[in-house]
Amino acid sequence: MEFLYPYFLISLLFLPLLWIVGTKNGDDLRRRFTPELYNKMVAKGGGLGRRVRLGVLLVSAAFGIVALSRPVIERGEIKVERQTVDLVVAFDISRSMFADDVYPNRFELAKRKFFDLLEDLNDARVGVIGFSSRAFLVAPLTRDFASVKYLVEHMGLDFVSLRGTDMFTPLEVTENLLHQSDKKAVLIFTDGGDKKEFSKEIAYARAHGIKVFIYAIGTEKGGVMKSDGGIVRDSVGNIVITRLNPAVKVLAEETGGVYMRYSLSSGDMKQLAEAIRSRLKATKTKESLLKDREELFYYPLMVAIALFLAAYASLPKRDAKRAAGEMK
Incomplete structure (x- = not known):
């Protein structure tokens, strides 16, 4: 004793x-x-x-x-084997993500979906980044989901200082965060931006073994962008309408990931979590000793x-x- x-x-x-x-x-x-x-x-x-x-x-x-x-x-001691999934989650925080064609807006819906996803990814390490024309780290890879939720919950318009959506930047950050992993994956919550061709991003992802998962939020009809100053207008005073860019689908399909359109159903995140696991099933198993x-x-x-x-x-x-x- x-x-x-x-x-x-x-x-x-x-x-x-x-x-x-x-x-x-x-x-x-x-x-x-x-x-x-x-x-x-x-x-x-x-x-x-x-x-x-x-x-x-x-x-x-x-x-x-x-x-x-x-x-x-x-x-004595017991050996416990655990499969881990390393996943980087990237939030598009360009101004178009604050359009109101989904309730309450695209960005807030992305955060709610992310919180649902964490409930089904309890065996994963998750890192979070935000990006527009540049990317920044919100949370490093961690299993401390409570802290991750807090940081993501407090992301808002204060983080938006740049315009545009550069889909290449989250791939670079993913490579930096997961360069030692044998399986790399990034989940991007985005409306697709304005770009119609993603050959550069696809080539980079393939070269570094990054699987790209896209959760597309937005509608073809589009929505009005809002900021602290009110409704966003162009140089001649017309209201700017931003629409979902379906061209981003090829980025997920050509890199071995999954493209999923937004849904108000709570079950879509469970399906996405299962898809992530199935494509990263070769992630190495870690052993730990418990007394x-x-x-x-x-x-x-x-x-x-x-x-x-x-x-x-x-x-x-x-x-x-x-x-x-x-x-x-």
């Missing part, structure tokens, strides 16, 4: 001192007062004697200290609670008639 927190056992050394102090105080009271006054001061009745009760409380404290020290029986332990702390803890309750229940109660007589 071993103790995980043996330093708590040092507290046992103070219990004899508490016994000496507790019994000494009782003897001092008896010496300082007459027997008649001492008997009136000390409650009488059934239950354990004062010294016995103090001893029970100290023994209860001893068992509580042993429980805090977490006694365990070591049974097999049998916890024993609850045994001394139960004894400590039982002794404490026994000591508390044995507190003497003054006789009601005697107390009434003393008041007279």
Whole structure:
């Protein structure tokens, strides 16, 4: 048997001192007062004697200290194998992603879909970037999804300082983040931008073994772009309408990824997670060692609670008639 927190056992050394102090105080009271006054001061009745009760409380404290020290029986180590998926998620944060042809806008819908995706990718390490004409890192590869959600939740118009959508930049960042991985993948939430031809991006992705997954958000009808100053207009004052660019589909198909159009269904992210896993199934398996332990702390803890309750229940109660007589 071993103790995980043996330093708590040092507290046992103070219990004899508490016994000496507790019994000494009782003897001092008896010496300082007459027997008649001492008997009136000390409650009488059934239950354990004062010294016995103090001893029970100290023994209860001893068992509580042993429980805090977490006694365990070591049974060896267990090898746990776990398949991991490394995925970079790129958010298009160009101004077109704030169009209102989907509710509440394209960018906010992308964030909600990303949160749904994390629920189905609990075996993955996820990194997040934002991009428009340039890219920046939001979160490095991590399994701390709570922190990732917080960072993504607070992405907004404040991050948009550049115009345009350069689909090449998320590929470069993905290569930098996953250059040691044998399988590389990037999921891009985007409306496709304005580019009609992606041969440069396809060549780069193939050369570096990057599979590109596209989740396209937008409609053919298009929507109005909004900014802090209101509706976006062109140089002659006309309202700018931005539409989904279907040409970006070839970027996913030619790199071994998946192209998926946005949906209001909550099940599409589960399908996307399964598609990502199926295309990255060769991701290397990592092994970790876990210690097999049998916890024993609850045994001394139960004894400590039982002794404490026994000591508390044995507190003497003054006789009601005697107390009434003393008041007279």
